[in-house]
Amino acid sequence: MTFTLENWPLLLKGAGLTLQLAIGAFFIGALLALPLALLRIYGNKLASGIVRVLISFLRGTPMLAQLFLVYYGAGQFRPQLQALGLWTFLREPYFCALLTFTLNTAAYQAEILRGGIRAVPAGEVEAAKAISMSFGLQLRRIICPHAYRIAMPALGNELILMIKGSAIASVVTLLDLMGQARLIFARTFDFGIYLQAAILYLVISFAVVRLWRLLEWWSAPQFRRPVPTSNPVTTGGQP
Template identity: 45%
Template structure:
């Protein structure tokens, strides 16, 4: 094994980790909040909101992320003039923007279903009790429904975060130098494919299981009210 090539490329791998965390974290953060209105629209009785959100979720959950990435990055070029007129071409011409944009749209679709499932799983008695206390619809969502839905859906959301960390590896195909992009570059330069991708896999493992450990702490905090305090 050629360990020297990996040692020499370590600074680049560190930069790749930063890019991976930035892209995954940024898209997850934006998608987390974007998913809330999508989930509410999916539960709406308004036909327009329901079918619009259903079409959005169906498309992004039913098609490969790689195809979505190509559609945004390469497809935007066909609308160069239109995007330039509205001032968006400077964004869509950049790989980093297309990567985060696509990852955000993708995770929003999955997260919205987690939110929707969590909201539907809340016992009706809790909602009726909150209404009996005089809470408005906004107060009900903010103080009762969203916290409960988050607690219910947290294990599923943990899986979505893990998937998103792994999914960032696809952005290397549009020349983004994340962990996989760096591994591909070093492997092709020094012909150390086994060493480069094995090291990249180890970095992904550290990120994934580091988040899983953090997620368990968050889950305990979300469910601390269920802790048995009897002695």
């Protein structure tokens, strides 16, 4: 086992693709997660039931199996996809991986947000209703801000899991970080390259954790500075 820097340009190139896939899927999934969570809580029985089944499937099956279903399964419906104009999108392994990761993280984020919404103090929601605040305004001013602040730590964990889980993209010929490591190993038979890839994953995860903590700090202004203590109130002009 050797540890050299000559392979690091390829590893860094793969790390860029890893971040592109994982972070892109995470934030696109975040756009889907909120509507799914709201349907799960406030939707009628049919809509809530459909969302529940979809989330259960995505959370209960391996992401690798989901990737194979999208990547290899799309070819079984090529004529129909061509008629819909989707074949150009689904024939590319990059977009298949991005779609799979997006749907997977959307399911997990929806459940995280559902817990955050349930944890919003009921008194604040009742107060909003008492002043005739519309449901949309309740969501924008009260429910969503509180729910996201509550869910921030869990969402950060989901982002880290997405970065590590995106390593399966290499099985559909994508040269992400793990894909580059596999390619280098096939050429050199030096398994030390996997240790270097693991170190790079660790560095990325550490950097993301630090950035996410800054985001948590920014999203909770009440914790940015200590509450000032006032002097005791004096009466009668006495100090």
